[in-house]
Amino acid sequence: MQISVQGGDVLATSSGLAVALVHDATTLPKVIAAAFEAGDFTGAANQSLMVYPRSKGAPSRVLLVGLGAKKGIDAERIRQAAATAVRQARGAQVADITLGVATDVALPAAALGQALAEGLELGAYRWFGGRTGISDAESHEIASVTVLTGKQIKALGEGVAVGQAIAGGTNFARDLVNTPGVDKTPPQLAQRAVELGERMPSIEVTVYDEVRLEKEGFGGILAVGKGSDSPPRFIIMEYGKQFKGAPTVCLVGKGLTFDSGGLNIKPAEGMETMKNDMGGSAAVFGTMQAVADLGLEIHLVGLVPSAENMPSGRSYRPGDVVTTLSGKTIEILNTDAEGRVILSDGLHFAGRYKPNAIVELSTLTGAVIIALGNVATAVMATDQSLADQLVAAGQSSGDKAWQLPLWDEYHQMVKSENADLRNLAGRAAGSITAGAFLSAFAGKYPFAHLDIAGTAWLDAPTKPYLPKGGSGAGVRLVTEFLRNLTA
Ligand code: BES
Ligand code: MN
Ligand code: ZN
Secondary structure, X not given: OEEEEEEOOHHHOOOOOEEXXXXXXXXXXXXXXXXXXXXXXXXXXXXXXXXXXXOOOOOOOEEEEEOOOOOOOOHHHHHHHHHHHHHHHHHOOOXXXXXXXXXXXXXXXXXXXXXXXXXXXXXOOOOOXXXXXXXXXHHOOOOEEEEEEOOOHHHHHHHHHXXXXXXXXXXXXXXXXXXXXXXXXXXXXXXXHHHHHHHOOOEEEEEEOHHHHHHHOOHHHHHHHOOOOXXXXXXXXXXXXXXXXXXXXXEXXXXXXXXXXXXXXXXXXXXXXXXXXXXXXXXXXXXXXXXHHHOOXXXXXXXXXXXXXXXXXXXXXXOOEEEOOOOOEEXXXXXXXXXXXXXXXXXXXHHHHOOOEEEEEEOOOOHHHHHHOOOOEEXXXXXXXXXXXXXXXXXXXXXXXXXXOOOHHHHHOOEOOOOOEEOXXXXXXXXXXXXXXXXXXXXXXXXXXXXXXXXXXXXOOOEOOEOOEEOOOOHHHHHHHHHHHHO
């Protein structure tokens, strides 16, 4: 979608469809005020109403969208209203719209532009999958949005560009998550990374195939990948090596392209959603794209261990002891706790970059859904300042994160009699013991684990800009964290 910013008043500029984001106390021109006066429109958050002014120079149609109470309008309300607007406008089958925001909204212009662009681009996102025979009316998209403003055109425009980069990365992640497992086997997922590198030449992409993994001793990835006919991969994406003195951050994302559970097979119900088990890698792909698009001055390395967890005569077994890249051994007690096994190699590999921080994202545990639902991502960290920064970035980006502790008691729970660690520690504190397990492979580097099992996939839409299916969780959160690092 083309989003541009121009000077002007949306209610006094002719347009096929004008969108006005207004709050409960907005004073509207008389021709439109009737809707308020009649009580048909109150300005409540995400309420919308089409009105038809009949005056010269005015738009022929105005879509009023509510921002809620004037006091308390923040980026999140703007994002939601913009998403509501684009979906309603699309339903009206118009291609080009103008858009204005109540002039007394107290948000800095850059933040306003960013939130508008995020709402528009995220709200317009759709996944048609393999459906055929979709009508032109159904597949209709808004081609252009012209934001009309009375002031700060430049700052607003800069904010729009930031929002579009972040939303673009988020929608890329959503596409990857929504793609069926058959179309994103580890080699195919690696191909998506290669294409990302072609699209964004500032990202250098390297892929290790199964031969290389064997040679270098990526025992965790190989063990989990053994049961599948599609071989595992390790994907390396590097950006910003040339920025001397800039911080180095490693992002590690779980790229489990389909999680059947392996020999400890999962129940039939809901297994189809386990194509989302590469949501962590999708967030890394999307963040790499957004950061490259923004041109952030940071050295960012994206690492994705990728495998498919399948039951077969070649599968790894409960009771197996696996030697990982780090040399540390893992006793496999349940083949369905595979994420931490492939991540062990990725986290150890991150140490080669001597990073200032390792941020790892994974759809790791069902337990995190019990703890936080689909509302927030869980953060576990070995460094409190890193945890604080991520929680704060969650707050300001709207891609929420909440901390769980990694106390020594939890580290004790993942010790094994037969190996250095065991991949299962029982139901109690299931998300935290998984985090404790992972931290053993991050070495001395400040490490944060983001469990996105509850947030990466939504069974139903939860906000106007969060549709059913892949949500792109983590992209907005981590990009915000990285922007704050470079600010
Ligand atoms: N990929 C799953 C976790 C998951 C669950 C992601 C629900 C998204 C939605 C992970 O590999 C897994 O199977 N975890 C097990 C761990 C258990 C065997 C210790 C779980 O959470 O049940
Ligand atoms: Mn599993
Ligand atoms: Zn899994």
